[in-house]
Amino acid sequence: MSVRPYRDIIRRKSRQISVGNVLVGGDAPITVQTMTNTLTSDPVATIKQIHAIEEAGADMVRVSCPDEASTKALKEIVRETTIPIIADIHFHYRRGIEAAEAGASCLRINPGNIGSADRVREVVRAAVDNNCSMRIGVNAGSLEKELLDKYGEPCPEAMVESGLNHARILEDNDFTNFKISVKASDVFLSVAAYQGLAEACDYPLHLGITEAGGLTSGTVKSSIGLGMLLWSGIGDTLRVSLSADPVEEVKVGYEILKGLGLRRRGVTIISCPSCARQAFPVIRTVEKLEERLEHISTPMTLSIIGCVVNGPGEARETDIGLTGGGKGNHMVYLSGVTDHKIDTDGMVDHIVELVEKKAEELEAAEKSELLEASS
Numbered sequence: 001m002s003v004r005p006y007r008d009i010i011r012r013k014s015r016q017i018s019v020g021n022v023l024v025g026g027d028a029p030i031t032v033q034t035m036t037n038t039l040t041s042d043p044v045a046t047i048k049q050i051h052a053i054e055e056a057g058a059d060m061v062r063v064s065c066p067d068e069a070s071t072k073a074l075k076e077i078v079r080e081t082t083i084p085i086i087a088d089i090h091f092h093y094r095r096g097i098e099a100a101e102a103g104a105s106c107l108r109i110n111p112g113n114i115g116s117a118d119r120v121r122e123v124v125r126a127a128v129d130n131n132c133s134m135r136i137g138v139n140a141g142s143l144e145k146e147l148l149d150k151y152g153e154p155c156p157e158a159m160v161e162s163g164l165n166h167a168r169i170l171e172d173n174d175f176t177n178f179k180i181s182v183k184a185s186d187v188f189l190s191v192a193a194y195q196g197l198a199e200a201c202d203y204p205l206h207l208g209i210t211e212a213g214g215l216t217s218g219t220v221k222s223s224i225g226l227g228m229l230l231w232s233g234i235g236d237t238l239r240v241s242l243s244a245d246p247v248e249e250v251k252v253g254y255e256i257l258k259g260l261g262l263r264r265r266g267v268t269i270i271s272c273p274s275c276a277r278q279a280f281p282v283i284r285t286v287e288k289l290e291e292r293l294e295h296i297s298t299p300m301t302l303s304i305i306g307c308v309v310n311g312p313g314e315a316r317e318t319d320i321g322l323t324g325g326g327k328g329n330h331m332v333y334l335s336g337v338t339d340h341k342i343d344t345d346g347m348v349d350h351i352v353e354l355v356e357k358k359a360e361e362l363e364a365a366e367k368s369e370l371l372e373a374s375s
């Protein structure tokens with residue numbers, strides 16, 4: 001029995017696969033991925049974007065391979081980046097083979113869409129020979145005609161059936177190193193499809209609400225859909241689809257996982273909305289701190305609260321706390337305990353210094369724990 005059972009999430013038991021050196025499924029951490037929007041045939045631009053994506057903490061990244069120039073560039077992209085690359089393939093089985101040979105760690109491909117059994121066999125052989133996994137990606141907007149005829153419209157049952165049909169083709173080729181997604185832009189449809197698929201198989205599931213919208217609306221929609229699924233234990237990896245910079249997708253993905261206690265990364269800021277009682281400009285301070293603390297990946301908590309109404313209570317639960325006080329005297333808490341007072345001038349610089357110092361301490365403690373455990 002855990003101390004706070006109301007926070008427990010019991011994950012669906014999925015089988016585990018490897019996407020390069022990243023494990024997906026089983027008890028592996030739920031991973032965050034995104035997709036580049038540069039031309040893959042332009043390796044310089046794509047590598048630059050992947051570096052920004054890596055910096056933001058993504059566990060893997062998908063790149064489109066619509067033509068031969070893209071799969072040709074893939075080799076260089078794989079060589080110059082660290083995180084596993086997933087090649088997005090539609091219809092062209094040759095691109096799948098080329099991508100696997102170029103070092104992709106996963107092919108996003110629907111075997112039912114690439115033609116004859118021989119072609120499927122060739123792609124599977126290339127995947128096996130190159131230690132490459134796959135993702136079957138069912139999308140409500142591109143369901144097979146037979147399923148639309150059978151069900152009348154895109155519905156959860158049709159999406160599950162589509163996923164299982166593609167899965168069977170790979171199973172018939174003795175290939176099970178894959179995950180499945182059943183995405184729709186409609187939250188209800190997507191969630192019901194994932195719930196159905198979670199019941200029907202034990203393959204790891206890649207979650208996403210497709211074409212979710214812009215930064216704000218897409219974040220809200222994704223948080224509802226992915227939040228609902230993750231909370232009920234469904235999902236092994238995820239992509240938040242936003243009409244925005246891929247780095248934003250990574251940030252939102254992490255925030256969803258952090259909100260549910262499923263991953264921890266970087267500084268989690270707890271801050272009040274501010275009101276007439278604020279003793280310093282809370283909104284501006286939090287904006288500046290978010291920007292200045294982006295480089296910290298060590299998990300820790302920081303509370304920035306405008307006044308004593310909620311400040312001391314929040315500070316008790318966070319690694320570093322700041323509570324606005326009268327006459328510009330704000331209280332700084334370290335590990336939940338009152339430590340010293342500061343005034344508004346230089347407040348942001350001071351908090352950044354404290355966070356950086358705390359991150360160093362936490363990293364050093366983690367390293368010595370690891371050393372102790374290995375000796």
Ligand code: SF4
Nearest residue numbers: 272274275278306307
């Ligand atoms: S903590 Fe204080 S400043 Fe912040 S919203 Fe509440 S009452 Fe207002």
